[in-house]
Amino acid sequence: MVGRLRPEKHTFHLRTGKATITLQDVEALFGLQVYGKPLYSQYEPIPGRTWVSELIKLTHFMPGVAIQISGLSRVQIGAFYTYLLADPPIDDDTLQDVVDHHARLYLLSMFRAILFPNTSAAYVCLRYLIFLEHLNFLGD
Incomplete structure (x- = not known):
């Protein structure tokens, strides 16, 4: 599958045509919630801690x-x-x-x-x- 990925368009080029992975696909395949509050990360812990x-x-x-x-x-x-x-x-x-x-x-x-x-x-x-x-x- 990696050889068929076209990263510039985020699509896979298959024999049957082009396929794009959507957030809904990720939700169905992995059971991850794609709606709701977003997660974001700060790269430093609370000041004074490591x-x-x-x-x-x-x-x-x-x-x-x-x-x-x-x-x-x-x-x-x-x-x-x-x-x-x-x-x-x-x-x-x-x-x-x-x-x-x-x-x-x-x-x-x-x-x-x-x-x-x-x-x-x-x-x-x-x-x-x-x-x-x-x-x-x-x-x-």
Whole structure:
């Protein structure tokens, strides 16, 4: 499919004709909401904080190593999985805060792998944390 893409027109040239991917196609294929309030990202955390401090605050995960690429902090995704597998499994008696912390780590890994993949396959960018601060607002 990549060979058939014409980026200047955002279309695929197929044997049967031209095809354009629309937002409605994305919504149907991936179940992503295309209507409602837009998401936008600021590239700096709240003044006086760093992305790593935001990660610790929102997930209680202490990264061993965080690297800076283009001014953004990134953490190895394997460290998330090691941390999550070391914790006891979540059950009915697990505190809501612990569930929220784990959910944020899983969502961050999904952002890196599915929604916003990039060439640094081993690292996840921490700027997506701002979208995960208030989990109870995620579907509104």
